[in-house]
Amino acid sequence: MATLMAPSPAAPTSTPTPSALLPVYKRAPIELVRGEGIRLHDAEGKEYVDFTSGIAVNALGYADEGLRSAIRAAADGLVHVSNLFRTAPGEQLAQQLADRSFADRVFFCNSGVEANEGAFKFARRWARTVGSPAKHEIVGVRGSFHGRLFASLAATDRPSYRAPFRPLAGGVSIAERDLESLAGILSTETVAALVIEPIQGEGGVRVFDAGYLRELRAMTLDRRIVLMFDEIQCGLGRTGHLFAYQRVDVVPDLMTLAKPIAGGLPMGAILMTEEIAATIQPGDHGSTFGGGPFVASVASHVLDRVSDPGLLESVRRGGQWLGEALRDLAARTGKIRDVRGVGFIWGIDVHEPAAEVIRRAREEGLLLVGAGDYTLRILPPLVAIQADLEEGLHRLERALG
Numbered sequence: 110m111a112t113l114m115a116p117s118p119a120a121p122t123s124t125p126t127p128s129a130l131l132p133v134y135k136r137a138p139i140e141l142v143r144g145e146g147i148r149l150h151d152a153e154g155k156e157y158v159d160f161t162s163g164i165a166v167n168a169l170g171y172a173d174e175g176l177r178s179a180i181r182a183a184a185d186g187l188v189h190v191s192n193l194f195r196t197a198p199g200e201q202l203a204q205q206l207a208d209r210s211f212a213d214r215v216f217f218c219n220s221g222v223e224a225n226e227g228a229f230k231f232a233r234r235w236a237r238t239v240g241s242p243a244k245h246e247i248v249g250v251r252g253s254f255h256g257r258l259f260a261s262l263a264a265t266d267r268p269s270y271r272a273p274f275r276p277l278a279g280g281v282s283i284a285e286r287d288l289e290s291l292a293g294i295l296s297t298e299t300v301a302a303l304v305i306e307p308i309q310g311e312g313g314v315r316v317f318d319a320g321y322l323r324e325l326r327a328m329t330l331d332r333r334i335v336l337m338f339d340e341i342q343c344g345l346g347r348t349g350h351l352f353a354y355q356r357v358d359v360v361p362d363l364m365t366l367a368k369p370i371a372g373g374l375p376m377g378a379i380l381m382t383e384e385i386a387a388t389i390q391p392g393d394h395g396s397t398f399g400g401g402p403f404v405a406s407v408a409s410h411v412l413d414r415v416s417d418p419g420l421l422e423s424v425r426r427g428g429q430w431l432g433e434a435l436r437d438l439a440a441r442t443g444k445i446r447d448v449r450g451v452g453f454i455w456g457i458d459v460h461e462p463a464a465e466v467i468r469r470a471r472e473e474g475l476l477l478v479g480a481g482d483y484t485l486r487i488l489p490p491l492v493a494i495q496a497d498l499e500e501g502l503h504r505l506e507r508a509l510g
């Protein structure tokens with residue numbers, strides 16, 4: 110192996126990782142081998158209640174019979190032909206998304222970050238076509254997470270993710286959240302789009318209220334700026350509404366989806382109004398794999414399942430119960446500083462490093478994910494029922510000690 114630098118004196122003294130995988134994740138020391146419902150099992154036979162959903166991906170839990178049949182059926186059809194040709198599943202999925210949302214047009218890609226990068230391009234294309242050539246800037250807000258490629262990272266408020274990779278993409282910035290400073294920034298001639306997660310996920314689970322989002326809508330309409338919602342984590346049923354924007358009744362111009370959309374297969378989507386779509390020309394964007402027949406067929410099944418009014422109602426009711434139970438847990442144990450969330454996305458601020466609680470929870474048979482150094486995130490599969498939530502909270506209480 111060629112080496113670009115002399116070995117540093119601090120060269121690996123810790124145990125070498127027993128894996129050829131690039132260590133960009135601090136993986137938990139368990140190997141998961143199977144699951145059913147909201148439970149996972151490791152190679153040693155230990156069972157876990159899963160409050161991570163593969164980071165908001167596994168809305169239908171594990172070993173779901175409907176999802177399995179959809180995957181089997183999709184495998185009997187075409188897997189891939191490229192976007193040089195028409196295929197029915199992608200067109201059908203785009204229509205289903207358009208029928209159930211504000212959107213008129215949909216672009217498919219393969220992940221969340223890819224959806225955001227594409228959406229930024231579409232926002233710029235629109236702004237320059239209908240506004241002025243100077244209009245180009247994408248503005249994100251404090252606490253945001255939009256992914257880890259260059260433009261999305263530039264819109265992501267995580268100094269430790271950003272610093273090693275400067276310079277990030279230009280023309281992308283982060284603003285303070287308060288309406289007064291946003292009003293000032295959005296009045297700049299160069300701003301093309303404001304991007305925000307209606308519920309910030311990675312940044313600590315911050316639920317923006319309807320009044321705040323309504324103000325952003327008014328400001329952006331007023332100034333002819335695209336309002337873009339990143340619903341990659343909070344969309345597709347997680348709030349108990351199909352889309353988070355429907356919960357607050359504030360309609361964006363552009364919206365990105367990914368995580369749960371294809372039941373764990375890679376897919377992202379950019380939803381937009383006809384006004385934005387009308388400014389996009391052939392060749393402006395593309396994706397070799399995006400919206401292929403295999404993944405699109407599976408996503409159609411998932412979309413039908415998470416659109417089910419019974420499921421959404423169950424998430425709303427479960428979420429109400431979770432909120433009360435978590436506040437009660439906070440009051441009883443004194444180990445929780447704050448509880449925030451809605452539906453099946455909750456953040457819990459604790460007094461000790463979140464990683465410590467997550468480790469103890471794992472020992473108690475509960476899988477959790479962090480959202481910042483002192484915040485635990487609870488993301489149960491949307492199919493979780495009351496008894497599942499209760500069992501998870503029992504284990505959480507034991508982990509809090």
Ligand SMILES: *Cc1c(COP(=O)(O)O)cnc(C)c1O
Nearest residue numbers: 220221222254255256310341342
């Ligand atoms: C996960 C996430 C992304 C990035 O999605 P990837 O599929 O990991 O690229 C972007 N925005 C939000 C809000 C997310 O939660």
